[in-house]
Amino acid sequence: xxxxxxxxxxxxxxxxxxxxxxxxxxxxxxxxxxxxxxxxxxxxxxxxxxxxxxxxxxxxxxxxxxxxxxxxxxxxxxxxxxxxxxxxxxxxxxxxxxxxxxxxxxxxxxxxxxxxxxxxxxxxxxxxxxxxxxxxxxxxxxxxxxxxxxxxxxxxxxxxxxxxxxxxxxxxxxxxxxxxxxxxxxxxxxxxxxxxxxxxxxxxxxxxxxxxxxxxxxxxxxxxxxxxxxxxxxxxxxxxxxxxxxxxxxxxxxxxxxxxxxxxxxxxxxxxxxxxxxxxxxxxxxxxxxxxxxxxxxxxxxxxxxxxxxxxxxxxxxxxxxxxxxxxxxxxxxxxxxxxxxxxxxxxxxxxxxxxxxxxxxxxxxxxxxxxxxxxxxxxxxxxxxxxxxxxxxxxxxxxxxxxxxxxxxxxxxxxxxxxxxxxxxxxxxxxxxxxxxxxxxxxxxxxxxxxxxxxxxxxxxxxx
Numbered sequence: 001x002x003x004x005x006x007x008x009x010x011x012x013x014x015x016x017x018x019x020x021x022x023x024x025x026x027x028x029x030x031x032x033x034x035x036x037x038x039x040x041x042x043x044x045x046x047x048x049x050x051x052x053x054x055x056x057x058x059x060x061x062x063x064x065x066x067x068x069x070x071x072x073x074x075x076x077x078x079x080x081x082x083x084x085x086x087x088x089x090x091x092x093x094x095x096x097x098x099x100x101x102x103x104x105x106x107x108x109x110x111x112x113x114x115x116x117x118x119x120x121x122x123x124x125x126x127x128x129x130x131x132x133x134x135x136x137x138x139x140x141x142x143x144x145x146x147x148x149x150x151x152x153x154x155x156x157x158x159x160x161x162x163x164x165x166x167x168x169x170x171x172x173x174x175x176x177x178x179x180x181x182x183x184x185x186x187x188x189x190x191x192x193x194x195x196x197x198x199x200x201x202x203x204x205x206x207x208x209x210x211x212x213x214x215x216x217x218x219x220x221x222x223x224x225x226x227x228x229x230x231x232x233x234x235x236x237x238x239x240x241x242x243x244x245x246x247x248x249x250x251x252x253x254x255x256x257x258x259x260x261x262x263x264x265x266x267x268x269x270x271x272x273x274x275x276x277x278x279x280x281x282x283x284x285x286x287x288x289x290x291x292x293x294x295x296x297x298x299x300x301x302x303x304x305x306x307x308x309x310x311x312x313x314x315x316x317x318x319x320x321x322x323x324x325x326x327x328x329x330x331x332x333x334x335x336x337x338x339x340x341x342x343x344x345x346x347x348x349x350x351x352x353x354x355x356x357x358x359x360x361x362x363x364x365x366x367x368x369x370x371x372x373x374x375x376x377x378x379x380x381x382x383x384x385x386x387x388x389x390x391x392x393x394x395x396x397x398x399x400x401x402x403x404x405x406x407x408x409x410x411x412x413x414x415x416x417x418x419x420x421x422x423x424x425x426x427x428x429x430x431x432x433x434x435x436x437x438x439x440x441x442x443x444x445x446x447x448x449x450x451x452x453x454x455x456x457x458x459x460x461x462x463x464x465x
Contacts, residue, residue: 002036002083019078022071023064023125024333026396027422029072031058036083040158040166040197046079047195047452048164056452059191061102061133064125066335067421069190070133073456081132084197087111095203096155096172101132101196108201118206120147124321132196138188140417145378146239146277147204150187157183158198162448170200185443190419191454193447207239207277209284212313213292216268216303220346223270225300227342227377230274233291237284240275244374245349248323251370255326256318263316266303272377273320323374324385330370331387334396336403338382340412345382348406349373352384355402367395381416404430420458428460437461 004015021028037043050057056076063070072078081102088098095117099108106126109119123129123141135157138150147153156171169183186193217223223243230238246269253262278284288306295301307313327333338348353371356362363369370387384403388395404414404427414424414431429437440459451462
């Protein structure tokens with residue numbers, strides 16, 4: 001087992017800085033110790049000791065989260081799973097993979113490719129995020145509408161409980177009705193109930209035919225119409241339907257793809273990217289062509305382009321996948337991940353712009369700039385992001401309050417896939433009922449009576465900052 005200690009002197013120059021701070025550098029702890037176990041038994045010994053000595057710990061995977069869930073709040077000990085990175089087994093009949101928690105998502109997909117399988121989720125951070133972290137946050141991603149979320153694709157988990165007990169629940173059965181489905185407790189729990197060390201994952205067959213098209217549309221109403229028509233015409237092969245606004249498109253062009261030409265000549269207010277996955281290219285292409293003809297003839301979309309090969313598919317996806325990177329490179333970034341009725345997705349963005357414009361706070365060189373909206377139409381998930389001038393905690397909290405209040409008021413969720421972490425725990429009492437919170441606290445206390453596992457996260461009122 002490896003460990004990293006903070007060096008004396010400036011904390012900002014410490015070798016632990018990458019582990020103490022989150023992806024957007026909005027949440028930063030002051031841990032002086034990061035442990036890198038290589039086996040489940042080592043994790044067990046660590047937690048057994050920490051529980052006995054009442055030492056708080058933070059489970060951490062690839063540290064690609066943006067809610068502060070994988071970073072210490074104060075000086076908690078970090079347990080990083082990156083050295084637990086073995087693929088334990090794969091069944092090429094059932095498509096079930098059993099892997100260590102530290103296996104990188106893209107690495108598993110590369111392993112599965114020559115075997116004819118793929119992973120059931122796809123994220124922008126796939127090159128560095130780890131399976132254990134994906135499960136701990138119930139990560140969604142670009143193809144959730146096709147494969148569903150991890151509550152359905154995870155068949156079993158190996159988890160080390162706070163007292164060091166190893167819960168070996170690495171089932172490879174798709175059907176098992178013997179009592180409580182305990183693994184579900186840990187999916188999306190963000191390491192507050194135990195540390196995931198192993199994952200049994202159901203993987204789908206890799207598609208033989210993949211097609212991608214980008215559309216230019218004039219309004220979010222047209223985005224909705226195009227989505228409904230896609231479900232009608234493409235149904236069983238539709239694997240993703242993404243959207244973004246012109247502000248996102250222009251930001252990507254300016255920051256991350258300055259040398260690329262716009263894939264669609266016509267400038268538009270909105271863009272959509274739809275993907276199909278199937279087993280017969282000729283059949284899928286015919287369906288996609290018919291769909292595109294219909295949306296054009298109905299004046300729902302006024303321009304579009306179809307990728308002709310794998311290189312063009314990758315190039316088109318870049319316009320969507322590099323949006324977060326573009327806004328991070330443009331200044332202090334505020335990022336939100338909310339879900340709601342699809343009809344309301346862009347109304348939040350419009351209302352946010354009006355809210356800050358009416359207060360004289362929106363625009364180039366102002367307090368808030370680059371306010372953009374994009375997301376997954378297929379599962380009602382909006383990412384609203386903004387740059388803020390400098391780093392002002394009160395400015396950050398002001399936008400937090402607007403976004404979360406808006407989501408709660410419209411019966412949405414304050415987090416669709418990024419998790420609660422420390423960033424949103426203060427709003428849990430507003431979006432969950434008292435019985436729900438009481439049950440959450442009871443579960444937390446039953447499994448972690450000393451409160452050592454990822455404290456101050458997810459469940460309010462257990463340990464208050």
